[in-house]
Amino acid sequence: MDIDVLPLSPTLPTLESIYPREQRAQYKAQLVDEYTEELMDYCGQLDNPRKIRFLLGTMIDKAMLPFLEAIVHLQANQQRNIVAQQRTINDLATKVDNLPNQLQSQQLLITTASPFRGSLTRAKAFAEAMKRSTTKLEVPLPDAAVAGSDTSEGQIAGELESLAKGEETDIDHRAVAMCLTAFLSDKTASEFVGNTYVVDTHSERFLNDLAPDISIQRYTSTADKFNVAAIIELKGADKKLGTLDNFGQILDYLVELAICQPGRAVFIGVLTNLKDAYVLKYTQGITKGRNRRTSTDSGGLTSRLTQFRKASLQDALNYLALKLQRPTANPPKLQFTKTVGKLVRIIQRHSQAHSVVGEFTHNGINVIGKAASDQKWRGTVRSEIETLRKLQGDGRPISIPELRYPDSETPIPPVPEMMISPVGRPLQLELFSNAADFRACLEDILLAIAWVHAHGIVHRDVRTDNVLVHAAKFATSENTEYSRQPLWRGLLIDFDHATVLGQDCEYEGGYICCPVEVLKACAVKAPSSISANQLVNSFADLDPTNDDVDLQMLGSLPDCAPEFVGPEFDLDTPLYTPRMFHDYLAFVLLVNTLTFPFTLQGFSYNRVLRKNSPERDRLLRLWDSLRHSPGWRDMVALADQAVADVAAWREVLTFISWL
Numbered sequence: 001m002d003i004d005v006l007p008l009s010p011t012l013p014t015l016e017s018i019y020p021r022e023q024r025a026q027y028k029a030q031l032v033d034e035y036t037e038e039l040m041d042y043c044g045q046l047d048n049p050r051k052i053r054f055l056l057g058t059m060i061d062k063a064m065l066p067f068l069e070a071i072v073h074l075q076a077n078q079q080r081n082i083v084a085q086q087r088t089i090n091d092l093a094t095k096v097d098n099l100p101n102q103l104q105s106q107q108l109l110i111t112t113a114s115p116f117r118g119s120l121t122r123a124k125a126f127a128e129a130m131k132r133s134t135t136k137l138e139v140p141l142p143d144a145a146v147a148g149s150d151t152s153e154g155q156i157a158g159e160l161e162s163l164a165k166g167e168e169t170d171i172d173h174r175a176v177a178m179c180l181t182a183f184l185s186d187k188t189a190s191e192f193v194g195n196t197y198v199v200d201t202h203s204e205r206f207l208n209d210l211a212p213d214i215s216i217q218r219y220t221s222t223a224d225k226f227n228v229a230a231i232i233e234l235k236g237a238d239k240k241l242g243t244l245d246n247f248g249q250i251l252d253y254l255v256e257l258a259i260c261q262p263g264r265a266v267f268i269g270v271l272t273n274l275k276d277a278y279v280l281k282y283t284q285g286i287t288k289g290r291n292r293r294t295s296t297d298s299g300g301l302t303s304r305l306t307q308f309r310k311a312s313l314q315d316a317l318n319y320l321a322l323k324l325q326r327p328t329a330n331p332p333k334l335q336f337t338k339t340v341g342k343l344v345r346i347i348q349r350h351s352q353a354h355s356v357v358g359e360f361t362h363n364g365i366n367v368i369g370k371a372a373s374d375q376k377w378r379g380t381v382r383s384e385i386e387t388l389r390k391l392q393g394d395g396r397p398i399s400i401p402e403l404r405y406p407d408s409e410t411p412i413p414p415v416p417e418m419m420i421s422p423v424g425r426p427l428q429l430e431l432f433s434n435a436a437d438f439r440a441c442l443e444d445i446l447l448a449i450a451w452v453h454a455h456g457i458v459h460r461d462v463r464t465d466n467v468l469v470h471a472a473k474f475a476t477s478e479n480t481e482y483s484r485q486p487l488w489r490g491l492l493i494d495f496d497h498a499t500v501l502g503q504d505c506e507y508e509g510g511y512i513c514c515p516v517e518v519l520k521a522c523a524v525k526a527p528s529s530i531s532a533n534q535l536v537n538s539f540a541d542l543d544p545t546n547d548d549v550d551l552q553m554l555g556s557l558p559d560c561a562p563e564f565v566g567p568e569f570d571l572d573t574p575l576y577t578p579r580m581f582h583d584y585l586a587f588v589l590l591v592n593t594l595t596f597p598f599t600l601q602g603f604s605y606n607r608v609l610r611k612n613s614p615e616r617d618r619l620l621r622l623w624d625s626l627r628h629s630p631g632w633r634d635m636v637a638l639a640d641q642a643v644a645d646v647a648a649w650r651e652v653l654t655f656i657s658w659l
Helices: 021-043 049-095 100-112 122-130 143-147 151-162 173-188 244-260 289-293 313-323 375-390 435-454 516-521 532-541 580-595 614-628 632-640 646-653
Strands: 136-139 196-200 214-218 228-234 266-272 276-283 304-308 342-348 355-362 365-372 402-405 417-421 467-475 485-492
Touching: 021 049, 021 614, 122 244, 143 313, 151 173, 151 313, 173 196, 173 214, 173 228, 173 313, 228 244, 244 266, 244 276, 266 313, 276 313, 342 365, 355 375, 365 375, 375 402, 375 417, 435 485, 435 580, 435 646, 516 614, 580 614, 580 632, 614 632, 632 646
Parallel strands: 136 304, 228 266
Antiparallel strands: 196 214, 214 228, 266 276, 276 304, 342 355, 355 365, 365 417, 402 417, 467 485
């Protein structure tokens, strides 16, 4: 299709398609009940409660209408934006006439480049940062930094001051690095964060084309952007130190470090003329409470910048040494060996993850490497390797990763690590120029699910985070101007929660993929006469379209009482039977959250299995809505039957025609 004449969606979203009538009526009835009870509590018995309920319902309709219209308008605008974004992607595709992996790297660079590059100068970037509510300026250094001074530190500080020069270009960076080594090495090294190496990097553009003057490294004595603990920038003594441009330069370094080291919380930079100094601290991931693990949590939106008041270089270095003793201000040690090749970038690493994932160059091929984050998770990575080994072989669809190391003839190393290919990028709706390409990508995932099931395995974590896309080949357009549009193919990854099909086990899959029968069983306390897995599987045997579960229908559960237990999944023995339809239902939810991302906006996934959890009830209501909504109910019906025939799915997926 010629992108220049690509029409806007022929069927823009309607109120009914976004918020079905049944769902609106259910929510309205709940509000009317709540407000009626509040009126009765306040006014006592109502003379005409039916009329009051009618008036309340009318008021609710009038109050909700502007918001519903705004939602429809927002969705329409999002579709128009998708078309505009696709123009940009196609324009890029025409300029890049190279291998698919190189195209992906270029697009990755666009999405992850520092926000302080390009049109904004460093001074303007820092000025913008100063306006944010999370920025703190002119904060005094903690007393502990000042109180930590001793005679030897004062002597080293004096030596550093003697190296100060009027012009930055005249400074002996190597001599400064040697003095800083004497000051910091013993104070910052520990068994938790490794040794300290102070490296002169003023002529090495190792930090994504940036060259900080001094880099404080962990685990390696050479410049390595993945192991930088802190940076120090040197300025001439004859120039003003505390300028917006200088502060912006430090912030530029810290933001680049945050991009290179995902999962790390605190980044420190020091700006000094070897007499006085400013310390800048950049903190990311500072959300607290329930929002910490919601679907809208974004590290870029939860950052905080602290600019400390000008202090002596000695006090600034004392503060730096104090912070570098804490693991949160250091790059976590990567568990990879040299076998996996040269590290290109860290894809995933955070405190809650049991593994670290990176992109590597191995024998001239880009691969994804994965290793356990610490010793207690080695068994999980080993299990994933064993699962992937079973899924290799003739006929393997391209949507199942190729396990490049360790292969079936290579023993799994004591510290397990693995390499898979191809390298992909996150699945995003705006990548696709038309609905047909998007549906083709979804068919790839269906083929992967069927292949997994054919090998007696259930994935248990089919969701958007675990699907990548890669440019396997190029589609040919009738318009020669856009003859090299990438056709994105789907890739199912992360088999660390996979388990044996039909074998009772604890539920350890993704929260959002939690089977409905497990969700329902969490609200019922099993009597001592039955086991928990009997209870869970009894729910699974019920008609899935009947959401009003009558406990008397269970027969063997006459004594069950509906009560919440917890605080977590708190059945006596939390077992259930993994089945094929669980993965297919998770696929339906994947499609829904991709096409309507606001469906679970603000959803705290980790609370799904908690007692009295609004998230559990919200997920059940969503499933009820999908089972009764046009288009979606046909997909759910196929999922309930675990239909592996892609042709049958292709027919129901045709309702996605508005991309």
